[in-house]
Amino acid sequence: MTINEIQDEIIEEFGFFEDWMEKYGYIIDLGKNLPLIDAQYKDEEHQIKGCQSQVWLQADMEEDRVRFTADSDAVITKGIIALLIRVFDNQKAADIAHADLYFIDKIGLKEHLSPTRSNGLLSMVKQMKYYGLALSAR
């Protein structure tokens, strides 16, 4: 699936939720079930500092695809990370670098990517795209 196909799929899924409670309940579940990042990557080098919550992000190339793993100390942040990874993981580097990330806004989670939220997510998206750019230049 392309990045946009996955985004549209997520938007459709979130369309079924009646209220914020169900939506956040789902995000929290995603957060709790996010595959663990390898412990060696939970270091200073892979850390994205936010005032409110911390994020760790690690990227690797697997043939022509970028593979991401990530973690956060806050479970809602982690749930949104799970969605971001679902969109960007196993995609081509150049596609990640040039992606238009619209699903966050469409599913009503825009505030989590606000620069003032200070939860590390915005920096994480930038970092994922940066990896895409750097790896596509190889």
Next chain:
Amino acid sequence: MNGKPMAFLDSAASSQKPEQVLEALDHYYRTQNANVHRGVYALSQIATDAFESSRRTVQQFINAGSEREVIFVRGTTEGINLVASSFGRTFFKAGSEILITGMEHHSNIVPWQLIAEQTGAVLKVVPVTDSGEIELDVYASMLSEKTALVAAVHVSNALGTVNPVEAMIRLAHEQDIPVLLDGAQAVPHMKVDVQALDADFYVFSAHKMLGPTGFGILYGKEKWLDKMPPYHGGGEMIKEVTFEKTTFNELPFKFEAGTPDISGAVAMEAAIRYLEAIGMDQVMRREQELLEYGTEKLLAIDGIRMYGTAPHKAGVMSFLLEGVHPFDLGTLLDKMGIAVRTGHHCTQPLMARFGIPGTVRASLGIYNNEADLDQLTEGVIRAATMLR
């Protein structure tokens, strides 16, 4: 907010404003607007009178010895920076010690670090106990002939602890050490008498006490202010300027360079009048009632831990829920229309002392009621079931 009735529990960050304060701002700009201390025309005199009337009201409100000791600044942060820069440059030398506590806001840490770097002074920190207090004997043992200034928070923004400032000042004065108090979280919630305290400097912000943003007060004893050089240069603060030499205006204008925040001063006066009409004793009584009510309700929740359990506290409840990140809890509370602050509250060293990333902080204002606290505790319980 978010489709729910709102429980605003973040007054320690900034309070809401009563009608009277908004009216004062509106009235000033519609009918009194002119620069102060300048024009010969009547309107400028009206603006000046309103501006200086505010200074008298502040003076009486905190019982300062004279209007000359009331400096208008942008807020607590600027007030502390002014003293750090001006007092520090004059009185700190290499090896001087600045004594602060472990529960200071970054605003009462960083300005001292900056001036310490320039003067060779060093920062000493009175440790905080598990209950979020300082011990007077430990504090006393840290005072010495090297101590050039004590700079301490009156009421902790992160824990709510009311520090024993009368005793702290008395102990410092026994060794002729001046004391600056950060009163940002004290003045909105209790009667503060700077002369009874015998504080050398006392700083607070308007926006936390029903007043406008960007306005605050630095109280300083005249004997110190007279010996301190100006902080900013410009208009208003001068007596005479030639290219060779400038002589400075007298107090308080020496420290008020440029066109001041006139509307801020006018609105601050309205805020003080509003608080005085209620009475600061009544404000404190009511907030203590709510603090007790909220603390009891929160403590009944399974797995809750309070940070700041001093017997003498102002209206701040800082807490964590076992196994739950404060950011997650704050996010869900927001969805339920409950405004609390999450994070380190600009007190990173204090959070490090407790070994936590931050807390969830509910703080009170005079407009809060029991229903707000019911909404908070119900919200915490609901969030807990979702997050655990």
